[in-house]
Amino acid sequence: MATTDTNIESTSTEAHVATIAAGSATTRPVDDFVVPQGVKQKRKSLWGIFREMPFLVKLGTIWLLIVLFSAIYAQLDARVFNGSLPLADPNLQLNGFNAATGEFGTGAILEQPSWARPLGTDALARDTFARAMHGAYVSVTVAVVSVVCGVFVGGLLGSLVGFVRGKTETVLMAMIDVLLAFPALVLLLALISIFEVRDLFVISFVIGLLSIPAYTRVSRANSLAISNREFVLAAQAIGTKRWTILRREIIPNVLPTLLAYAMVAAAAVVVVEGSLSFLGLSVQLPTSSWGNMINQARRDIKVNFGQILYPSLILTFTVLALNQVGDFFQRRSAFRGSSL
């Protein structure tokens, strides 16, 4: 009983925490505590989560998996197998003179969809299906890089200041507020155009940097709520080091909500990249992205609307799917949080 009392007092001063934490190594480790039967929640398998999704969210998940697969498949084909996988070369002009073989192709420009060319061909007689698959790589890269930036930097910063509070929080959140006050798209345009950035990873990284403030906000709000929960107070009471509490109690509980938010944020990022591509300010042609496919097909809107329609639908479905799946996980993590 006496030891518990000193522990509670010691949370106020740093020195005591250090001595208690050092002392706790000699006493019985906390982990030996026996969890009462039936208290521990069983973690659901991925398949279990998939089964509990509403029908449309299931469709969205499947669509996202298809997009991810397309991106990986297209890159494998281009980089590892040198085009030997069954997928057309996205930059091969099927009607033009091929310098490598010295032959003319047989395809026509703006072809309608057929078995051989599932989405037809574009104005330069390139296979639209192959270009769309390669375009998936651009969108997936931008989404993944920005999510990684946001979750790692923003999530860590937000969890930290939500738990530690004090001056650190005030200063950081004031800076975040200032950064959030920027119109992100205009800033992005200026950055990319002034420095003439055309590399996919640099663009993704800049977009990721610009999305950090929003992630910080979300994770801070969650971290604030979790910091007041019983298990964090209990950990503080037994004198766990602050860094350990952050690592073992706060971050694991902030992460599910943050990842759900990340999907919705990724949807916005895919639109931003699409807009940049559409303006011709993203990846360099002839590399395809959904945005630049739409832009290039614009000239032939009267002849073949399909060439605009297919990449537009793919882009819209992807954004819709990310929003739907993200919403689902947000509802799910909110539900789980309330039941704890």
Added chain:
Amino acid sequence: MAKRIAFVLLRLIATLFAVTFLTFLMVALLPGDPVDTILGTGPRAPGIEEQIRDDLNLDDPFFVRYVSWLGNAVTGDLGTSYITDQPVADTIQSRLPVTAQIAFMSIFIAVVIAIPVGVLGAYKQGRWPDTVTSAGAQVALSVPNFVFGIFLIWLFAVQLNWLPASNWNRFSDGVVDNLKTSILPAVSLALAQMALFSRLVRSDMMATLRENYILSARAKGLSDRYILFRHALRPSSLSLMTIVGISFGALLGGTVIVESLFAVPGLGFSLIAAINGRDILVIQGITVFIAAMFVIINTIVDLLYAVLDPRIRRK
């Protein structure tokens, strides 16, 4: 109240400093000689290099340059484009009304459609009109504005041939001609706003409809329509106004894309033209202008909200 206003104004000043500093820094960080970047590789008039060096104080240290640039910017001098020989401020002044018109029109369209849709959703909560409008809002939020814009061009310009696909008629050329060219850009920007606003009205009103004063209005025998639009809508108007203000700032970014899609000669169109021509000073000027507008509008919304909401005003 006074404390809040002081805080908001202080934040505005801090943010404006950050905005201008970052924009200036971007150009200052450019690798190589700025004179070469500004002039490009084309033929040069004799003496222009010295003139640029002198105009931009390139021989001064960084902070001196920033302060003198900021001083000029505040007094409305954002420099002169060395490519078109036009002052950047003049370009902004002539292009701003076009962008403002598109932005106002799209906000107007969005609000006019979103309010009845949101009210309907809250009124028929859980039944098919609610399901349909909610699903529609979800989809509308996911359609990028340039995709919707192209679809509108295809439908109204190519298929139906009712409206021109691009081009711009000024307001002085006649209202109808002006509307013909401005309606499609405005609608394509309005779609996402519409979805956002109607969601907000719906969720706000669903909470309001559970209040006691709605029950008493119903007990008095007032018609549903009267209760919905007169009693229940009023408290939602505040949050609606806030989100309208915030989206107005966001719209300034959206106009860049839509203007270049419809060839509307607004600020965004000039920005893209400057980007393609690598007219650094114009990029810098328009960016700082849009960013400052965005920050100022958000601050005004913040203050208006504090003034209008009695709960905040009393604090």
